[in-house]
Amino acid sequence: MFTLAALLATADAADKAPDFTLRDLSKEEVTLSELEGNVVLVNFWATWCVPCMVEMPYIEELYTTHKDDGFVVLAISADDARSSSKVKPTVKSKGWTFPVLLDTQTKVVAQYNPQKTLPYTVLIDEKGDIIWQHQGYTAGDEEEMIHKVTDALAAKKAREGEAAAPE
Numbered sequence: 001m002f003t004l005a006a007l008l009a010t011a012d013a014a015d016k017a018p019d020f021t022l023r024d025l026s027k028e029e030v031t032l033s034e035l036e037g038n039v040v041l042v043n044f045w046a047t048w049c050v051p052c053m054v055e056m057p058y059i060e061e062l063y064t065t066h067k068d069d070g071f072v073v074l075a076i077s078a079d080d081a082r083s084s085s086k087v088k089p090t091v092k093s094k095g096w097t098f099p100v101l102l103d104t105q106t107k108v109v110a111q112y113n114p115q116k117t118l119p120y121t122v123l124i125d126e127k128g129d130i131i132w133q134h135q136g137y138t139a140g141d142e143e144e145m146i147h148k149v150t151d152a153l154a155a156k157k158a159r160e161g162e163a164a165a166p167e
Contacts, residue, residue: 017042017124020108022076022101025088030074030101037126038070039152041145044109044120046078047086051137052119056096058142062149063098069153070126073098078109078118123148126156 017040021031032040043059045052056075063073075096077087081104091100103109106116113120113135123132123145132148134141 015129017122017128017130018108018111020111022103022108024099024101025091030099032074032124033128035072035074036128038072039126039149039156040072040074040124041149042074042076042112042122042124044076044078044103044113044118046118047083047090048079049118053094054139055119055137055142056094058145060094060096060098062146066149066153067098070156071149071153075100076103076108077101078103078106078116080104080106121145123152125152126159 017032019031019033021029024030032042041059041062043055045056047053059073059075063071067073075098077084077100079087079102084102084104087100087102109116109120112122112133115135117135119135119137121132121134122130125131131152134145
């Protein structure tokens with residue numbers, strides 16, 4: 001029999017973003033839990049995914065606008081070992097400045113998005129909780145993403161203000 005506390009603990013655990021470590025294009029390891037304190041947008045994409053390519057300029061704009069506000073983008077490529085050689089040239093040609101991670105075995109993709117729908121976006125607050133998820137991309141979806149990110153950053157700033165306020 002579950003107690004209310006056990007049910008709440010289970011619900012809280014379900015909202016936590018699963019931790020992962022992947023390598024970026026410079027072969028440096030990036031671990032999600034080390035980014036706690038920031039609002040993190042995790043976007044799963046692939047070089048062959050046309051909707052992903054359409055969505056990415058909006059993510060780049062969000063990143064450049066808010067990166068100094070405690071906002072991090074982790075673009076996780078789901079390209080397999082055969083197509084992963086296209087990731088670095090694609091990122092360079094598009095001028096993306098956010099971190100791009102490689103998940104050639106799609107282990108992290110499978111954790112967050114078992115159907116492996118691309119693109120797939122997850123927004124994580126500064127405490128490591130998943131606060132929004134979206135699959136696919138249709139023109140206009142970027143408006144919701146922009147709204148969710150700016151709301152999350154405003155909430156983060158408000159909580160920081162509360163923590164800094166003298167009692």
